[in-house]
Amino acid sequence: MTDASVTSPLVRTTRLATAYRRLLATADAPQYAAEVDEHYSPATLASLLCRGDVELRRAAAMALGLLGNSRSIEPLGRALCDVDRGVRLVADDSFRGLLLRDAAPTHHQQLLKVMHLTDGGEFAAALAPAMIVADQAPRYAEAHFQLACCWHGLEEPEKASEAYAACLWRCRFHYTAWQGWARCQIIAGDFRSAAAALQRCLDINPDLECARAQLRAVRRRMRRSDV
Structure with missing residues (x-):
């Protein structure tokens, strides 16, 4: 050797x-x-x-x-x-x-146009095409998420909550949908549900520091409300 x-x-x-x-x-x-x-x-x-x-x-x-x-x-x-x-x-x-x-190329391209509008804060303009994509591709989780973002931007938290839930029904690992759904619960005053959703978000993605900060803030509000 x-x-x-x-x-x-x-x-x-x-x-x-x-x-x-x-x-x-x-x-x-x-x-x-x-x-x-x-x-x-x-x-x-x-x-x-x-x-x-x-x-x-x-x-x-x-x-x-x-x-x-x-x-x-x-x-x-x-x-x-x-x-x-x-x-x-x-x-x-x-x-x-x-x-x-995760959709047909046509629906993917349509959603990219929706995202371009929402990124620019044009939620009213994005709403109708987002609804069309979500209707035409009902299993497309991201379409429901973008629809939720439109409703959220238009200050319709109940409709946004429904769309976030539809997204999560199709993809339970969509951590930004958990975070968005939590914001809707905060608006509704349901801090316990918001805290549970944010914890789920962090269980999926522990690197999401903005969700961690939100969770701390929600827990502080819960403690104050218990006093």
């Missing part, structure tokens, strides 16, 4: 890890997607996201954002509270991307 064989042990890596390291070096996402798609199904990637080591979990989260389907949303949602912050960050990007694309 030579010294080289002792000091240079064979390191076994999977194709996914190798492709992921190449992605980090080149930032070539299309090449990464092509390499992964050749050897891994979304179901296998979801399994690795749950059971792999840190590098494989990060790689799987990234790949699911590029190659995943509707069934990939739940495992990505679960990964939002992974012990590794890198996994959480990648999973969050992939999760939000899949939520937005």
Whole structure:
């Protein structure tokens, strides 16, 4: 046995890890997607996201954002509270991307127009197209979320609450919908329901500091009301 064989042990890596390291070096996402798609199904990637080591979990989260389907949303949602912050960050990007694309291309494009309007504060203009998308694609969670944002911007908290609930019925990991629903409960004076919703939001995504601050504020109001 030579010294080289002792000091240079064979390191076994999977194709996914190798492709992921190449992605980090080149930032070539299309090449990464092509390499992964050749050897891994979304179901296998979801399994690795749950059971792999840190590098494989990060790689799987990234790949699911590029190659995943509707069934990939739940495992990505679960990964939002992974012990590794890198996994959480990648999973969050992939999760939000899949939520937005989880519809026919026509409905996806329509919703992008709605989001452009709501981002500019044009909630009245966005309301009708948001309602149309939610009606035409009833299983599209993000359409219901954007409809809720329209109602919220128009100061219609009861209608916003209904739309947030419709979104959560379709995707229970939609943490921003939990946060929005909590705001509606605060307006209604139901601080206990608001606190429960914000806690659920943080259980899903522990990095959401704005929700943590909201929860502290709600709990202070609850303590004052109990005095």
